[in-house]
Amino acid sequence: MTGFSVELRGVGVDFDRPALSGVDLTLAPGVVHGLLGRNGSGKTTLLSLLAAFRRPTHGKVLVDGEDPFENERVLEGTCFVRESGDVLGDENVKINLDFVESMRPAFDRAYAEEMLDQLEVPMRTKVESLSRGQRSAVGASLGLAARAPLTILDEVYLGMDAPSRYRFYQSLLVDYVEHPRTIVLSSHLIGELDRVLEHVTILHRGGVLLTDSAESLQARGSTLTGAAAAVDEVVAQLGIDVLARTVLGGTAQVTFVGMLGQDAHARVRSAGLELGPVPLQDLFVHLTDRSAAPADPAGSPEHHHAEEVDR
The missing domain is CATH 3.30.70 (Alpha-Beta Plaits)
Structure with missing residues (x-):
C-alpha cells in the first residue's frame, strides 16, 4: 500500500495555553482520513506538526516512521495546503503551476490544468486578483496534482461554491483510486464528506475524542x-x-x-x-x-x- 503512515505518541503543543494535550493517534497509509473538530479543537496545530511547520512541546511525531522536522525525504513527500493555497499571489496561475512543477517530482501538470479548467479558473490571471473560491480551487488543484505520499488539505475548499466543492470531491476520489496515497482532509463541512472519508478522527478541546472507520462510526x-x-x-x-x-x-x-x-x-x-x-x-x-x-x-x-x- 502506498502513502506515508502517521503516528503521534503523547503529543502536546503549548502556546499561552495547551493547544494539544496527550494526543495518541495512528493514521494508516493509503487511506482518506477526515480530521474533524470544532473551531479551536487543535486541527490546524496537529496538521502543522505533520508538515513539520512546528515541533511538538511534548511527545513524538512520526511520518513514514521518521521525525518529519528538517527531514528532507519526508518533507519532499508531504504536501500541506491551506485554504489560502500558499501560492505566489502576485504571479498568475500559470507561473504558479510552473513553480510547483519544478518543486514536486510527481506533479501532474495536465491533471492540474484539467482541474483548473473544470473549476473555471483563468490561467493568465494573478492569484491575488482571483475570487476567494478561485484561489481555493488553485490550492486544491495544486495539492491533488502534487500526488504527494502524504497530502494534507486543511479546509482548502471552503471558499468554493457548492458545485465546485462537489467537482473537487469527485476529482479527489477518482484520482485517489488511480494514485493511492495518504490524504488527510480537515473540514467542518462534515455532511458533504460522508461519501469521501474512509477513516475519521474527531478532535475535541485539544485531545482525540475518537478515531475509527467511517463505516463503523455510521453503524x-x-x-x-x-x-x-x-x-x-x-x-x-x-x-x-x-x-x-x-x-x-x-x-x-x-x-x-x-x-x-x-x-x-x-x-x-x-x-x-x-x-x-x-x-x-x-x-x-x-x-x-x-x-x-x-x-x-x-x-x-x-x-x-x-x-x-x-x-
Whole structure:
C-alpha cells in the first residue's frame, strides 16, 4: 500500500495555553482520513506538526516512521495546503503551476490544468486578483496534482461554491483510486464528506475524542424515515433518544444513536419505515456537544458498544 503512515505518541503543543494535550493517534497509509473538530479543537496545530511547520512541546511525531522536522525525504513527500493555497499571489496561475512543477517530482501538470479548467479558473490571471473560491480551487488543484505520499488539505475548499466543492470531491476520489496515497482532509463541512472519508478522527478541546472507520462510526446509530405519525409512534414505543428530527411535508426523519434489536427491527418494518445509517454530521454534533473534556482512551466512545434498543 502506498502513502506515508502517521503516528503521534503523547503529543502536546503549548502556546499561552495547551493547544494539544496527550494526543495518541495512528493514521494508516493509503487511506482518506477526515480530521474533524470544532473551531479551536487543535486541527490546524496537529496538521502543522505533520508538515513539520512546528515541533511538538511534548511527545513524538512520526511520518513514514521518521521525525518529519528538517527531514528532507519526508518533507519532499508531504504536501500541506491551506485554504489560502500558499501560492505566489502576485504571479498568475500559470507561473504558479510552473513553480510547483519544478518543486514536486510527481506533479501532474495536465491533471492540474484539467482541474483548473473544470473549476473555471483563468490561467493568465494573478492569484491575488482571483475570487476567494478561485484561489481555493488553485490550492486544491495544486495539492491533488502534487500526488504527494502524504497530502494534507486543511479546509482548502471552503471558499468554493457548492458545485465546485462537489467537482473537487469527485476529482479527489477518482484520482485517489488511480494514485493511492495518504490524504488527510480537515473540514467542518462534515455532511458533504460522508461519501469521501474512509477513516475519521474527531478532535475535541485539544485531545482525540475518537478515531475509527467511517463505516463503523455510521453503524453506531441510525435514521428512521417515513410518514411523520408512524415515525413518532415508533420512537415513542421504543423509547429512542432522538438526536435530530427533520420534517418535509408529511415525511419525517429522526436520527438516533444505538442499535436496534430484532423486535425493534420488526416494529420498524411493520410501520413501513426506512432504516438508514446515521449521518456523520449528526454524530459529530452529538459527541462534541456532550463532551466536557477530551476522552481518555479507556472511556472513549470507540471502546463501548452502542446500547441495543429492543423494547
